[in-house]
Amino acid sequence: QVQLVESGGGLVQPGGSLRLSCAASGRTSSIYLMGWYRQAPGKQREFVAQITNGGATNYRDSVKGRFTISRDNAKNTVSLQMNSLKPEDTAVYYCSANTRESPLASFGQGTQVTVSS
Numbered sequence: 001q002v003q004l005v006e007s008g009g010g011l012v013q014p015g016g017s018l019r020l021s022c023a024a025s026g027r028t029s030s031i032y033l034m035g036w037y038r039q040a041p042g043k044q045r046e047f048v049a050q051i052t053n054g055g056a057t058n059y060r061d062s063v064k065g066r067f068t069i070s071r072d073n074a075k076n077t078v079s080l081q082m083n084s085l086k087p088e089d090t091a092v093y094y095c096s097a098n099t100r101e102s103p104l105a106s107f108g109q110g111t112q113v114t115v116s117s
Contacts, residue, residue, distance in 0.1 A: 009111030022095030024076040033098040034078040038091035
């Protein structure tokens, strides 16, 4: 199993920036994909961004050009740099990891991001 712990959420004004980080522990050698999801109040969890072991990235359309996902394989961490934040980015953000040992992704406990003036 893999355990994930997020950090870096908070309150920011529209147009501001935040950087989320996630540290993985446990069977990290089996991870082949890491990413971020988010869930706003009253909505389903949605995909935000992902990055493979080789560094290939994918983003949901609404965050392209504003968010950047990065990964440090040696430290088993993944980060999400969020710029030009909008009120609609407000949500609980969850780190995710896919491993070769399970068809289901693992998620962290989440960190709150609130974009408001």
